[in-house]
Amino acid sequence: MYDKTLVLEILHQILNASKTVAQRFEVVDSIDYFLDSPAGLEKLDSICMQLIAIGESLKNIDKITDKTLLEQYPQVDWKGAKGIRDIISHHYFDLDAEEIYFVCDTKLDTLTETIEKIIKDLEN
Numbered sequence: 001m002y003d004k005t006l007v008l009e010i011l012h013q014i015l016n017a018s019k020t021v022a023q024r025f026e027v028v029d030s031i032d033y034f035l036d037s038p039a040g041l042e043k044l045d046s047i048c049m050q051l052i053a054i055g056e057s058l059k060n061i062d063k064i065t066d067k068t069l070l071e072q073y074p075q076v077d078w079k080g081a082k083g084i085r086d087i088i089s090h091h092y093f094d095l096d097a098e099e100i101y102f103v104c105d106t107k108l109d110t111l112t113e114t115i116e117k118i119i120k121d122l123e124n
Helices: 004-025 031-035 038-065 077-089 095-106 109-122
Strands: none
Touching: 004 038, 004 095, 004 109, 031 038, 031 095, 038 077, 038 095, 077 095, 095 109
């Protein structure tokens, strides 16, 4: 068995980070927003830092739970969610703004909802 208190703490951190990404992404109306101004690049950078934190935290949950928790929630591509951390961290100068836009636009809500569900399930 794993330390449920620690896992819940990490899940709450992930939830906060995903909500921060959503809030920062609200003003982004296209990929060009990221690329056409210094402010857009700053927004991209700040979103990427949160995505790195989310990916790293998901990896930690897998370590703590021996990969038994996240697999119970197949609505999220966990491998992809963890992998984006590696892509951003190790290939930052080759970062694809289109991919970050796609993730924020199409995947973030499902991640947030699923993390909320996992928290609720563990707290009950």
